[in-house]
Amino acid sequence: MTISIVIPTYNEEKIISQTIDQLYHYCQQNLSQYQWFIIIADNGSTDKTLEIVKNKKTKYPQIKYFHLEKRGKGGAIKHGWQTYPADIHIFMDADLPVELRFIDDLIQPIIKKSYDICIGSRHLKQSKLLWSFTRIFISRTYNFITKLFFNISLSDMHCGFKAISSNVVKFILPKIKNTGLFFDTELVILSQYSGFRIKEIPVSWIDTGRKTKIKIIQTAITYLKELIKLKWRLR
Secondary structure, rough: OOOEEEEEEEEOOOOHHHHHHHHHHHHHHHHHOEEEEEEEEEOOOOOOOOHHHHHHHHHOOOOEEEEEEEOOOHHHHHHHHHHHOOOEEEEOOOOOOEEHHHHHHHHHHOOOOOOEEEEEEOOOOOOOOOOOOOHHHHHHHHHHHHHHOOOOOOOOOOOOEEEEEEEHHHHHHHHHHHOOHHHHHHHHHHHHOOOOOOOEEEOEEOOOOOOOOHHHHHHHHHHHHHHHHHHHHHH
């Protein structure tokens, strides 16, 4: 069983060293029964992110990395998953807002072949969410609209903590058109429409205090446009 973990990065020089250390040590201690590797998927960084990653590669043999000139979180994740074969593919945000102990909960449904996709949710009853009221309101509103558009019962489509099987990589990733932040949502919706089984798990999500690079209002408008476009495609 091979597991790949993709970390998309864009100008993460302040945190990427600590992120790699924490994730690498977790994998060494908790995923020793599997073959695993970590992919740093850099999309357009102009700071020292890539230099730091290259130095870490000399210390940690299971680190892989690449740099794409074009910005786009979704494009970086997609490139990583398609370039490096594995039985299970994971992605998580660079600041690790979800506690790493939830990785086991994320992969077990796929290992047991009960599900094809497993996604973390910040909005289940058992979840713990330390986030601002504004971010919670926007997230819940977005998920509510998505449910109405696509008749989906999932509570958190765009949480940056997901795992998919190699079959989903093969059949769904070529169909995904968005290379930005909407990538997550498109992945989940297309997978459900194609009959893949999706599991949602509660997670603890902690606001790391990092200043977001996302322009919330602009992103919300973009998301709404992408939902309409995807709805039209699926008709």
